[in-house]
Amino acid sequence: MRKSLFIGIAAATIAVTALAGCSSARSGGDSSTKIAKGDTVGVSLPAKTSQNWVLAQQSFKSALTKAGFKADVQYAAANNTVSDQQNQIEAMITKGDKVIIIAAQDGSQLGTQVADAKKAGITVIAWDRNILNTKNVDYYVAFNNYLVGQLQGQALLDGMKAAHPDKTTFNIELFAGASTDANATVFFNGAMSVLKPKIDDGTLKVLSGQTTFQQVQTDNWDPKNSQARMSNLITSTYSNGAELDGVLSPNDTLGRSIITAIKAAGLPNPIVTGQDSETDSIPLIMEGIQYSTIYKNTDEEAQGAVKVVSALAAGKEPAGVDKNDKTNAYNGTITVPYVALKPILVTKANAVEAYANNPTLEALAKKG
Amino acid sequence: MSNKFTNAVRTLTGGRGISQYSMIIALVVIMIVFEILTGGLTLNQTNVINVVQQYSYIMILAIGMVMLIIAGHIDLSVGSVAAFVGIVVAKSMSDWHFPPAVAILLGLVVGAIVGAWQGFWVAFVRVPAFIVTLAGQLIFRGANQLVGQSSSQSTPNSYNWIGNGFLPDPNWGVPANLSTIILGVIVVVVLVFLEVRGRRRRVAMGASSRPLWTSVLKLVVLGAVTLYATYLFATGRVGTSFPVVGIIAGVLIVAYTFVTSNTIFGRQIYAVGGNAAAAVLSGVNSRRVNFFVMFNMGVLSAVAGMVFIGNATASGPFDGTGWELDAIAAVFVGGAAVAGGIGTVGGSIVGALVMAFLANGLSLLGVPSEWTSIIRGLVLLLAVAFDVYNKTQGRPSFTGALLRGLGIGRARAQGPAVTATAGPENPQKPSLS
Numbered sequence: 001m002r003k004s005l006f007i008g009i010a011a012a013t014i015a016v017t018a019l020a021g022c023s024s025a026r027s028g029g030d031s032s033t034k035i036a037k038g039d040t041v042g043v044s045l046p047a048k049t050s051q052n053w054v055l056a057q058q059s060f061k062s063a064l065t066k067a068g069f070k071a072d073v074q075y076a077a078a079n080n081t082v083s084d085q086q087n088q089i090e091a092m093i094t095k096g097d098k099v100i101i102i103a104a105q106d107g108s109q110l111g112t113q114v115a116d117a118k119k120a121g122i123t124v125i126a127w128d129r130n131i132l133n134t135k136n137v138d139y140y141v142a143f144n145n146y147l148v149g150q151l152q153g154q155a156l157l158d159g160m161k162a163a164h165p166d167k168t169t170f171n172i173e174l175f176a177g178a179s180t181d182a183n184a185t186v187f188f189n190g191a192m193s194v195l196k197p198k199i200d201d202g203t204l205k206v207l208s209g210q211t212t213f214q215q216v217q218t219d220n221w222d223p224k225n226s227q228a229r230m231s232n233l234i235t236s237t238y239s240n241g242a243e244l245d246g247v248l249s250p251n252d253t254l255g256r257s258i259i260t261a262i263k264a265a266g267l268p269n270p271i272v273t274g275q276d277s278e279t280d281s282i283p284l285i286m287e288g289i290q291y292s293t294i295y296k297n298t299d300e301e302a303q304g305a306v307k308v309v310s311a312l313a314a315g316k317e318p319a320g321v322d323k324n325d326k327t328n329a330y331n332g333t334i335t336v337p338y339v340a341l342k343p344i345l346v347t348k349a350n351a352v353e354a355y356a357n358n359p360t361l362e363a364l365a366k367k368g
Numbered sequence: 369m370s371n372k373f374t375n376a377v378r379t380l381t382g383g384r385g386i387s388q389y390s391m392i393i394a395l396v397v398i399m400i401v402f403e404i405l406t407g408g409l410t411l412n413q414t415n416v417i418n419v420v421q422q423y424s425y426i427m428i429l430a431i432g433m434v435m436l437i438i439a440g441h442i443d444l445s446v447g448s449v450a451a452f453v454g455i456v457v458a459k460s461m462s463d464w465h466f467p468p469a470v471a472i473l474l475g476l477v478v479g480a481i482v483g484a485w486q487g488f489w490v491a492f493v494r495v496p497a498f499i500v501t502l503a504g505q506l507i508f509r510g511a512n513q514l515v516g517q518s519s520s521q522s523t524p525n526s527y528n529w530i531g532n533g534f535l536p537d538p539n540w541g542v543p544a545n546l547s548t549i550i551l552g553v554i555v556v557v558v559l560v561f562l563e564v565r566g567r568r569r570r571v572a573m574g575a576s577s578r579p580l581w582t583s584v585l586k587l588v589v590l591g592a593v594t595l596y597a598t599y600l601f602a603t604g605r606v607g608t609s610f611p612v613v614g615i616i617a618g619v620l621i622v623a624y625t626f627v628t629s630n631t632i633f634g635r636q637i638y639a640v641g642g643n644a645a646a647a648v649l650s651g652v653n654s655r656r657v658n659f660f661v662m663f664n665m666g667v668l669s670a671v672a673g674m675v676f677i678g679n680a681t682a683s684g685p686f687d688g689t690g691w692e693l694d695a696i697a698a699v700f701v702g703g704a705a706v707a708g709g710i711g712t713v714g715g716s717i718v719g720a721l722v723m724a725f726l727a728n729g730l731s732l733l734g735v736p737s738e739w740t741s742i743i744r745g746l747v748l749l750l751a752v753a754f755d756v757y758n759k760t761q762g763r764p765s766f767t768g769a770l771l772r773g774l775g776i777g778r779a780r781a782q783g784p785a786v787t788a789t790a791g792p793e794n795p796q797k798p799s800l801s
Contacts, residue, residue: 224680278519
């Protein structure tokens with residue numbers, strides 16, 4: 001018994017050492033390898049659960065092909081998205097992609113994968129969502145999400161003032177995205193930078209008292225959760241005649257679910273913000289039911305990442321990179337070199353001109 | 369406690385004491401606790417209506433899920449199937465301009481096809497239901513994304529009525545919703561009728577009848593609860609009453625309770641779940657039973673998906689995520705056994721209500737999401753542990769005792785149908801119930 005136990009332990013030790021030896025055998029410089037035209041660029045997108053991700057694939061494919069690269073665009077599965085994305089990135093490393101553009105489902109869980117990518121000399125670009133707590137990210141290309149939040153907060157104020165010019169105080173409620181999405185916190189902080197001073201000086205009142213991110217976040221960005229929360233807020237706070245003037249909604253999907261809950265309760269329509277310029281929300285904006293949305297042209301965002309790749313392929317430093325933007329690009333370990341794109345606030349007034357380059361959205365705006 | 373009191377309680381509860389009602393007690397406790405904590409909001413008219421509208425889809429799923437679990441299977445695909453049917457129905461109305469009635473029919477047909485597909489694999493190819501439905505979860509989630517292109521699709525108001533509509537108000541000058549009051553009165557009358565018929569049957573069979581006071585007490589309690597609920601639903605905001613989705617769920621609950629306790633097919637489900645080999649040797653066609661419970665789950669998933677998108681007024685790519693776990697939690701909180709053979713439809717509904725009022729109460733209190741998650745998990749665990757502790761091995765669940773006393777259900781755990789309940793007067797004698 002004891003002999004077989006000893007043999008077993010010895011065998012296990014040998015096996016473990018061999019495996020350890022295997023994994024550290026991968027050599028490769030820490031610096032990125034040279035990129036050239038015709039190389040494959042891997043794009044790892046999260047789960048295909050909203051319209052803007054669907055558009056992302058098209059944008060990347062056309063932008064990369066036009067720039068002379070091969071595109072390998074993949075979505076993570078709807079189930080077990082985080083592990084699926086991790087596996088896809090590892091597969092892209094193995095396939096030999098020279099650049100990997102990652103739109104993280106959960107930016108804090110890709111540390112191992114980006115470390116492996118850097119070891120293999122691959123350029124890692126974080127797209128739309130930052131990759132957190134690691135030094136192994138080369139660039140971060142995204143719309144200025146803090147600015148998005150600020151635009152939403154300002155739109156809420158402007159909308160309420162325009163709708164009720166004689167009121168001096170307004171009642172608002174706050175909604176935020178999923179706590180697992182780093183961007184959700186940024187949107188909320190941006191909006192609160194505009195709204196908090198007004199809450200503190202009494203112009204804005206949050207009657208439910210729910211103002212912290214954890215209280216107002218929406219699990220998984222699932223509209224079912226925001227609809228239920230809005231219904232419950234109405235039951236608890238707005239059933240006794242209190243008026244709701246505005247709701248801060250971080251995106252269009254949640255905004256529409258909030259509007260549904262308010263309509264079902266028979267309350268008058270408040271000012272509701274949004275983001276993403278979804279095709280279902282633009283008619284609502286033109287009808288005045290939803291007040292605003294944000295236009296983040298996915299094509300432009302994909303172009304931003306591809307421009308970085310093209311510049312690197314040409315041996316030049318990519319243009320428009322801010323290496324010191326701590327507010328937007330600090331990922332917990334380093335301040336990632338940041339390519340900021342400008343989001344556009346869209347309301348009924350400027351919808352047609354804002355969507356001038358986008359035939360689908362322009363048509364919807366013109367119809368309204 | 370005095371001997372007389374314990375005997376009285378035993379008589380009332382059919383020989384097993386108050387522990388059989390542990391889950392109903394838990395539900396009442398939760399409702400009272402949150403009523404106090406929220407300052408009266410939990411049993412506020414608007415809130416009760418909201419809870420029914422927001423959670424009916426889980427009750428509908430729980431009905432199908434309990435039958436599956438009794439038969440010894442499980443279904444992990446209900447959320448994905450519901451989402452798939454939802455997007456198909458939404459697209460059919462927006463792209464192909466189907467009228468809502470036709471779209472609903474299409475949804476049921478798609479649900480039936482999915483159920484038949486999964487039933488085929490489980491019943492005839494004998495792949496474990498866990499695997500078939502796990503595959504189904506992946507397949508139909510993908511199908512949902514394929515059909516819907518991962519975008520939301522809004523649904524017209526004429527359709528949304530099944531999810532967020534209410535009973536009409538004939539407006540005969542009564543200061544409350546008359547249709548709901550009529551509904552409540554009908555329910556009370558039915559309860560009285562069933563209890564009277566149950567007593568008459570026992571006399572006709574020659575069994576010793578229960579003391580009159582047990583029947584009267586049961587009717588008084590159930591009647592009071594029904595009338596209070598009617599009052600709550602009828603006196604809500606003008607234009608609201610008992611939600612249509614609640615009626616749909618209610619009809620399904622009554623129908624399936626009848627099927628599971630009073631029809632041969634229902635008894636066969638218990639037989640197959642309790643001991644599949646013995647059931648087959650007794651002449652039960654287990655293949656047919658397995659096929660039909662899976663088929664039934666497909667149809668019920670379709671119904672749940674359709675009422676959900678009616679309430680949300682749109683079908684979206686997030687629909688269905690996590691629904692299977694909510695339904696399974698409701699079923700197990702309601703007293704089903706993991707091994708199969710035990711469980712009732714009524715029990716799962718009570719389980720669903722426990723989870724619903726808990727989530728609703730935490731939301732009204734504004735509890736942050738991480739605490740909500742922890743609390744819901746702990747309550748789920750403790751509720752089932754409490755129920756398991758109270759139940760003796762192999763006994764049917766609590767509401768079986770309640771419904772049996774009313775003459776509706778004879779939910780039994782083991783073996784073929786029993787037509788007579790042993791008299792509870794002598795608790796020492798092992799009863800066949």
